[in-house]
Amino acid sequence: MKIFYWSPFFTNVATIKAVTRSAESLIKFPRDEKYKVSLIDAIGEWEQKKDTINKKISIIKLSNIDLKKYLPKGGFLKSRISYLTIFFWNFFKLKNLINKEVPDFLIIHLMTSLPIFLSTFFDSKTKIILRISGLPKINIIRYLFWKIHANKIYKVTCPTKKTYDFLIKKKIFEKQKILILRDPIIDMKEFSLKKRETNNFVSPIKQKYLISIGRLTKQKNFELLINFFYRSSDKYPNFELVIIGEGEDKLKLKNLSKRLNIEKKIHFLGYQKNIFKYLKNAECFILTSLWEDPGFVIVEAALSNIPIISSDCPNGPAEIIEKNGYLFQNDDLEDLLKKFDEFLSTNKDTIYKNKLIIKKRIKKFSTYQHFKKLSEIIN
Numbered sequence: 001m002k003i004f005y006w007s008p009f010f011t012n013v014a015t016i017k018a019v020t021r022s023a024e025s026l027i028k029f030p031r032d033e034k035y036k037v038s039l040i041d042a043i044g045e046w047e048q049k050k051d052t053i054n055k056k057i058s059i060i061k062l063s064n065i066d067l068k069k070y071l072p073k074g075g076f077l078k079s080r081i082s083y084l085t086i087f088f089w090n091f092f093k094l095k096n097l098i099n100k101e102v103p104d105f106l107i108i109h110l111m112t113s114l115p116i117f118l119s120t121f122f123d124s125k126t127k128i129i130l131r132i133s134g135l136p137k138i139n140i141i142r143y144l145f146w147k148i149h150a151n152k153i154y155k156v157t158c159p160t161k162k163t164y165d166f167l168i169k170k171k172i173f174e175k176q177k178i179l180i181l182r183d184p185i186i187d188m189k190e191f192s193l194k195k196r197e198t199n200n201f202v203s204p205i206k207q208k209y210l211i212s213i214g215r216l217t218k219q220k221n222f223e224l225l226i227n228f229f230y231r232s233s234d235k236y237p238n239f240e241l242v243i244i245g246e247g248e249d250k251l252k253l254k255n256l257s258k259r260l261n262i263e264k265k266i267h268f269l270g271y272q273k274n275i276f277k278y279l280k281n282a283e284c285f286i287l288t289s290l291w292e293d294p295g296f297v298i299v300e301a302a303l304s305n306i307p308i309i310s311s312d313c314p315n316g317p318a319e320i321i322e323k324n325g326y327l328f329q330n331d332d333l334e335d336l337l338k339k340f341d342e343f344l345s346t347n348k349d350t351i352y353k354n355k356l357i358i359k360k361r362i363k364k365f366s367t368y369q370h371f372k373k374l375s376e377i378i379n
Contacts, residue, residue, distance in 0.1 A: 007109035021184035025371035043067040062093040127154035157181035184370035211282035216247030279304035324354040
């Protein structure tokens with residue numbers, strides 16, 4: 001059975017990990033059914049990642065030109081230009097590939113309109129599995145596009161129950177087509193290897209520290225985190241803050257920490273290949289995102305067995321934490337400060353029990369659980 005993945009990206013997003021781990025699960029776990037798995041390279045996006053991908057997964061390049069490096073990035077207008085460029089650049093290339101290879105399934109994550117359009121108007125035999133995350137804005141264009149092409153979409157998968165309920169309510173797709181397929185966030189073999197690396201790791205931060213991880217972008221709302229740290233520093237002067245990640249807001253956030261005169265207590269560590277080295281010794285993990293779905297780092301923090309304070313943002317953290325962590329109102333500094341006080345006043349036994357409950361709950365985000373559900377869908 002041929003399974004192709006379509007997910008063009010031009011910035012480092014969590015979807016990359018979701019796609020590669022999903023593809024790898026089809027190679028790793030099957031006993032009887034054999035899958036031929038391929039990632040479609042639309043703009044050169046997989047070129048730099050190919051050394052990290054299972055060698056049994058093929059990368060099909062639609063072009064030898066690395067279009068990715070020429071595409072404009074940042075801002076709504078630039079992203080629309082890039083989107084349209086990718087659409088028209090790959091229109092006939094993708095059409096010809098599907099006609100030639102006739103994959104049984106095409107699983108699509110990002111920039112989904114092109115494969116959906118081709119499937120409808122060129123009557124492809126390939127079955128489309130559309131992944132929808134978050135709570136997408138259903139404007140008239142998107143509504144009509146999905147409605148027109150709904151019959152050609154084999155299944156619609158969602159990583160969280162909130163997205164599932166949202167799509168059921170919108171009544172664009174038939175109810176039986178919509179399924180929850182959790183992202184394959186936890187790879188236990190990879191986690192074990194990375195955990196082993198932490199055994200001899202000596203942290204450069206000697207003080208107690210709080211930690212947050214993510215791309216330094218508007219979505220992750222690190223500005224709120226830094227303002228929280230500034231406000232809490234007088235009351236709790238013994239804490240420092242570790243921020244792991246890269247992004248376009250890095251300079252802005254560093255300047256904010258300087259203006260607030262707390263730059264010596266905030267450690268911007270950039271991209272880290274093994275985040276578990278720093279999660280291991282943190283007092284707690286704080287997620288300030290404006291939206292997630294469900295949030296890779298919150299699952300990885302839970303796997304590291306540390307307490308979690310998170311914004312109750314759409315779409316996912318509440319499903320993971322429920323009543324066993326600390327949820328503050330989205331983008332609410334005062335409520336974050338309140339929840340931090342609450343965390344510090346909670347007795348150790350309660351914190352320990354909550355960590356175990358959350359850790360048990362995140363098992364549904366393992367690569368094996370993802371494979372089991374995906375194999376049910378395609379078989």
